[in-house]
Amino acid sequence: MLDERIIDQEELFILWSSFNCRSPQLAPDGPRLNFDALTDEQSFSMFRFGKDDVLRLRTTLGIPEKIICKNKSVSSSLEALCILLRRLAYPNRLADLVTIFGRSEPEMSLIFNSTLDFIYNVHGDKLTSLNQRWIQRDLQTLMNSVDRLCPLQNCWGFIDGTLRPVSRPSQYQETIYSGHKRTHGLKFQSVMAPNGLIANLSGPYEGKRHDAGIFRESNLANDLLRNMNSPNGEPFCLYGDAAYPINQHLLGPFKGINLTAQELEFNRQMSSVRQCVEWGFNKVSKLFAFLDFKKNLKLYLQPVGKYYLVGAFLTNCHTCLYGSVTTDYFGVVPPLLEEYVNNL
Structure with missing residues (x-):
């Protein structure tokens, strides 16, 4: 797995703001975000969740009051969650958010x-363990849902890898x-379940790595061996390319x-249902467009891998509330949001 060698972004940003005279630290005197005054449509546009569901998400995630x-x-906790969601929802600069949140x-x-x-x-373990x-x-x-659409009777999910572009690093x-x-x-390596949830997400890995090598390193095979068998020992499987x-x-x-002809037909049918993995990747990128804007993703200055993992988890929360393709x-x-987040 890739060692990102993350520089402390907060300290770097504070120093840069303090000493760069062309971009002084802002001290906004405008009002803070009035969440109660937002309409449901504005909440969806800004945070990707309705007003009531932002409050529900805050409570379910257990974000500290301060x-x-x-x-x-x-x-x-509400302001912090809104800042996180707004930042991920669109490739904003922090300067663009000053007028919304009234903070430097x-x-x-x-x-x-x-x-x-x-x-x-x-909550990171919700994406790293199949023991949910x-x-x-x-x-x-x-x-059963997979069996209705293709020949496999014991397939419960689909696996694939995705490359998330980042800004070209200096080293x-x-x-x-x-x-x-x-x-x-x-x-990243993802397992997509037919209910629209990313059941497992492993990464980040170097962009040059092959999917087969990532699978061996991810330890997913051992997780499947421990958790994906019937009481009489019959295996439940994933399907990949x-x-x-x-x-x-x-x-x-x-x-x-x-x-x-039968083998070709099997491949054709399985190819049709396996595309749901791509739908999962696309939902993460469309819901949180910040993760798809590579000029904003600077590998050695930001925890880029953590951004994507948290974005995928929040996408699962969104699917629990609103469904997906x-x-x-x-x-x-x-499952319900509370069932998913709290492993109920």
């Missing part, structure tokens, strides 16, 4: 990163450069040039 930053700046750029940077760290540290109650409880429903450029995609970036190795918990298309396609209802 967020206290390194420089002793204090923010309420360094303050918002600190609040954003403190809230990001809290969600990552407290919603998976075990809904496993048969997930497999170690060849490590994160993907010759296939012709861009610098970080790779031709890049992945074949074993009892991971299947892929038939390979070769002399395939029978994948839930409509397979006809499976995701």
Whole structure:
């Protein structure tokens, strides 16, 4: 897995703001965000969640009533969550958010990163372990939904990798450069369930890595072996593309040039249902467009991998509340937000 060698962004930003005379630290005297005055449409546009659901998300995530930053700046849990969601929702500059939140750029940077760290540290395991109650409880429903659309009866999800472009770094450029995609970036491995949730997300890895190598390093095979078997020992499997190795918990298309008509038909049907992984990647990027604007993502100055992992987790929260293209396609209802976040 990639070592990002993260420089402390908050301290760097404060120093830069203090000493750069062309861009002095702002001291806004305007009003703070009046959340109660927002309409539901404005809340969706700014934060990607309705007003009531922003409050529900704050409570469910267990964000502390006060967020206290390194420089002793204090923010309420609601303001901190709104800053995080607004920052991720669109490739804003911090200066663009000053008029919305009435805070200086360094303050918002600190609040954003403190809230990001809290969600990552407290809820990051929802994306890294298959030992989640919603998976075990809904496993048969997930497999039945796949079985209705393709020949596999024991498939409960789909696996694929994605490359998330980042700004070209000043060093170690060849490590994160993907010759296939012709861009610098970080790779993530995702398992998409038919209910629209990202059941597992592993990364970041160097952009040049192959999907098969990432699968071996991710330890997902051991997680599948521990958690994805019936009481009588029959395996439940994932389906991936031709890049992945074949074993009892991971299947892929038939390979070769002399395939029978039945094998070709199997590949065609499975290719159609496997596209839900791409829908999952697209939802993360469209919902939180900041994660898809590579000029804003500077690898050695920001925790870019953490940005994407938290964005994916919040996308799952969004799916629990509003569904997704994948839930409509397979006809499976995701768990309630509280069930997903609190592992109920």
